[in-house]
Amino acid sequence: MLKILKYSFYDLMRSRWSYVYFLFYLALGFVLLFLNNDLSKAVITLMNVIIVLVPLIGTIFGVMYFYNSKEFTELLLAQPLRRSTIFLGQYFGVAGSLTLSLFLGLGVPFVLYGLFKSDAIFNFTLLLVTGAFLTFIFTALAFNIALSNENRIKGFGYAVLLWLFLAVIYDGLFLLSLIVFEEYPLDKFSLAATMCNPIDLSRTLILLKLDISALLGYTGAVFKKFFGTDFGLLISLVVLLFWTILPIWRLAIKSKRKDF
Amino acid sequence: MNQILSHSKLLVFLILIGGSQFLMGRTITICSTCKVSSIKQGIAMAVEYDTLLIKKGTYKEYNIVIDKPLTLLGEDYPVIDGEEKGEIITIVSDNVTVDGLFIINVGTSYTTDYAAVRVVKSENFLIQHLVLEKLFFGIYLEKSNKGKVYHNKIIGDAVDEYNSGNGIQLWYSHHVQVDRNIVQGTRDGIYLEFSDNVTINNNRSSDNIRYGLHFMFSNDDIYTNNTFENNGAGVAVMFSKNIRMQNNTFRKNWGTASFGMLLKEINDAEIIGNTFEENTIGINIEGSNRINYKGNDFINNGWAVKVRGACYTNTFKNNNFLYNSFDISYNSKVNDNVFEQNYWSSYTGYDLDKNGIGDVPYRPVKLFSYIVNRTPETIVLLRSLFMDIIDFSEKVSPVFTPDNLMDSNPLMRKVK
Numbered sequence: 162m163l164k165i166l167k168y169s170f171y172d173l174m175r176s177r178w179s180y181v182y183f184l185f186y187l188a189l190g191f192v193l194l195f196l197n198n199d200l201s202k203a204v205i206t207l208m209n210v211i212i213v214l215v216p217l218i219g220t221i222f223g224v225m226y227f228y229n230s231k232e233f234t235e236l237l238l239a240q241p242l243r244r245s246t247i248f249l250g251q252y253f254g255v256a257g258s259l260t261l262s263l264f265l266g267l268g269v270p271f272v273l274y275g276l277f278k279s280d281a282i283f284n285f286t287l288l289l290v291t292g293a294f295l296t297f298i299f300t301a302l303a304f305n306i307a308l309s310n311e312n313r314i315k316g317f318g319y320a321v322l323l324w325l326f327l328a329v330i331y332d333g334l335f336l337l338s339l340i341v342f343e344e345y346p347l348d349k350f351s352l353a354a355t356m357c358n359p360i361d362l363s364r365t366l367i368l369l370k371l372d373i374s375a376l377l378g379y380t381g382a383v384f385k386k387f388f389g390t391d392f393g394l395l396i397s398l399v400v401l402l403f404w405t406i407l408p409i410w411r412l413a414i415k416s417k418r419k420d421f
Numbered sequence: 422m423n424q425i426l427s428h429s430k431l432l433v434f435l436i437l438i439g440g441s442q443f444l445m446g447r448t449i450t451i452c453s454t455c456k457v458s459s460i461k462q463g464i465a466m467a468v469e470y471d472t473l474l475i476k477k478g479t480y481k482e483y484n485i486v487i488d489k490p491l492t493l494l495g496e497d498y499p500v501i502d503g504e505e506k507g508e509i510i511t512i513v514s515d516n517v518t519v520d521g522l523f524i525i526n527v528g529t530s531y532t533t534d535y536a537a538v539r540v541v542k543s544e545n546f547l548i549q550h551l552v553l554e555k556l557f558f559g560i561y562l563e564k565s566n567k568g569k570v571y572h573n574k575i576i577g578d579a580v581d582e583y584n585s586g587n588g589i590q591l592w593y594s595h596h597v598q599v600d601r602n603i604v605q606g607t608r609d610g611i612y613l614e615f616s617d618n619v620t621i622n623n624n625r626s627s628d629n630i631r632y633g634l635h636f637m638f639s640n641d642d643i644y645t646n647n648t649f650e651n652n653g654a655g656v657a658v659m660f661s662k663n664i665r666m667q668n669n670t671f672r673k674n675w676g677t678a679s680f681g682m683l684l685k686e687i688n689d690a691e692i693i694g695n696t697f698e699e700n701t702i703g704i705n706i707e708g709s710n711r712i713n714y715k716g717n718d719f720i721n722n723g724w725a726v727k728v729r730g731a732c733y734t735n736t737f738k739n740n741n742f743l744y745n746s747f748d749i750s751y752n753s754k755v756n757d758n759v760f761e762q763n764y765w766s767s768y769t770g771y772d773l774d775k776n777g778i779g780d781v782p783y784r785p786v787k788l789f790s791y792i793v794n795r796t797p798e799t800i801v802l803l804r805s806l807f808m809d810i811i812d813f814s815e816k817v818s819p820v821f822t823p824d825n826l827m828d829s830n831p832l833m834r835k836v837k
Contacts, residue, residue, distance in 0.1 A: 202744075208804070209804060212806075213806050328806050328807075329806050329807045329810065330807075332802055332805045332806070332807035332808070333807050335802065336792070336799055336802055336807065336808075339796055339798050339799050340792070340795070340796050340799070343795070343796040343798070347798040348798065351798055351801050355801060361805070364804060364805060365801065368803065368804065384801065
């Protein structure tokens with residue numbers, strides 16, 4: 162697996178898209194910090210970008226890579242290798258290189274602007290960790306979709322739809338249900354609904370760490386009590402981990418049974 | 422003629438000297454080794470307009486009643502320790518000055534409001550340069566007019582509201598000046614009830630459990646250049662008329678039920694040049710009419726202004742709204758408040774004729790803030806992409822928010 166991971170990783174590291182992705186984050190980080198020297202404010206703005214863009218790029222890139230390297234995959238399948246090794250190797254190669262681009266792209270400008278001397282370091286680390294989680298989750302979901310759909314157009318469509326659902330439509334449904342059931346106590350429900358969507362979970366996690374919790378009023382108090390503690394942070398990270406492992410596990414199972 | 426004039430001059434001169442000598446009085450020195458070793462003894466010995474010079478040391482006394490015009494002057498901050506037995510100094514006479522004392526351990530009671538210094542039905546008092554610690558109530562003015570509370574430092578250690586007192590309390594006291602005091606860790610930093618024509622300037626009220634400043638039924642008051650920081654709930658101004666609030670700073674009142682300033686039933690007030698920074702709610706307005714908001718800065722608040730209802734004919738002009746999560750929250754469809762020529766950091770319009778005023782109006786009420794007013798739980802969707810999208814669509818064509826609530830002449834540059 163490591164060999165395939167290495168191969169995929171180096172292949173991607175040499176590809177144009179990784180550089181574009183890396184340069185995009187680099188530019189974003191520098192521009193943000195240039196316009197506004199305050200590290201902790203830049204973290205808030207970055208959060209808005211990360212929770213939308215990272216899943217989108219993870220999804221598209223995952224699907225694209227899977228379809229593009231299909232011939233190579235079929236070549237590998239002819240070799241005496243375990244199937245899960247091949248697919249997981251490719252998956253970790255893609256997700257790893259995307260994460261590396263994210264870390265380097267954002268890390269370099271922040272470090273240059275004195276991250277280690279500021280108290281925003283914890284928030285920034287949390288931001289990067291959730292960014293990494295989102296990359297891994299959405300790449301895995303994309304691989305699943307691509308593996309299940311031979312038709313490229315269909316695969317792409319489903320992948321984009323998945324992103325659209327989790328990033329936008331889910332929140333719309335969430336909002337609707339909150340308004341429809343406004344007569345009932347809703348804090349437990351909203352807590353559960355937040356947990357069920359990795360994008361919402363990341364957003365809430367970062368928002369509460371950035372102390373916007375006071376805005377949230379009573380509901381915020383419930384959320385703060387949950388997410389604000391180390392226990393809540395741990396639970397959230399476990400849920401994110403769960404969100405990562407579940408698609409990877411399905412990828413491994415599905416790849417074994419698939420007829421090429 | 423000339424002679425008469427010089428005689429009258431001499432007469433005036435003599436009267437002045439005699440008068441001043443009479444006013445100066447004697448000085449009685451109090452110290453632990455002196456003939457007079459306690460303050461109570463000193464007061465008993467003194468006659469009107471005497472000065473009691475209290476030397477450095479610790480005086481374990483309480484219930485000190487000043488019943489004649491005296492000056493209590495502390496040298497190098499002598500300590501008056503009440504040993505938590507009750508009230509420490511009570512002033513019941515006009516023209517009393519208390520200066521330079523360090524008063525600690527006021528008794529706590531659930532039935533009586535013990536204070537470090539209480540002024541009862543007296544005029545022309547001057548309370549200055551005191552340091553109060555471990556107190557219940559700090560300086561308590563009761564039906565006392567025309568006095569001055571100047572440059573005192575009040576440091577409480579209050580934990581709960583029910584068993585703590587206020588730093589400086591005015592009750593039915595008019596024409597009082599409260600200037601350059603530092604109040605922290607009490608229940609209400611400065612509390613006014615039924616007190617008119619009071620000026621509160623250059624004070625610093627921070628870390629109090631409830632309000633930094635609390636107004637009740639007090640009219641025609643002015644407070645300027647004060648700083649209110651990190652108080653439990655902020656500053657509350659309630660049921661008062663004609664109040665002027667100018668150049669104050671309200672900072673870091675951050676919590677689920679906190680605000681920079683709460684206005685309730687306030688009419689005809691002027692709020693000019695204040696700074697509201699990092700509060701959960703900058704100003705919370707309820708039932709307040711004809712208020713003039715001018716040249717205020719709202720920076721990094723959760724809500725800059727939250728209008729709760731029954732607020733009419735208020736004017737917001739030349740204010741800066743910078744980076745607040747919500748600029749204005751509004752829960753009714755009727756609006757006759759005027760927003761004119763403010764600077765909004767989230768304004769995205771353009772200025773083609775370069776006259777410094779945006780060509781498209783700005784709508785400060787977002788759809789999201791309308792939804793949050795209706796169903797508070799929806800705030801968990803703060804900063805999600807979906808919300809940005811519906812906010813954008815509402816901005817393009819307003820359906821839910823009052824369509825005349827807008828700034829038709831938003832400024833392109835910050836008001837200096």
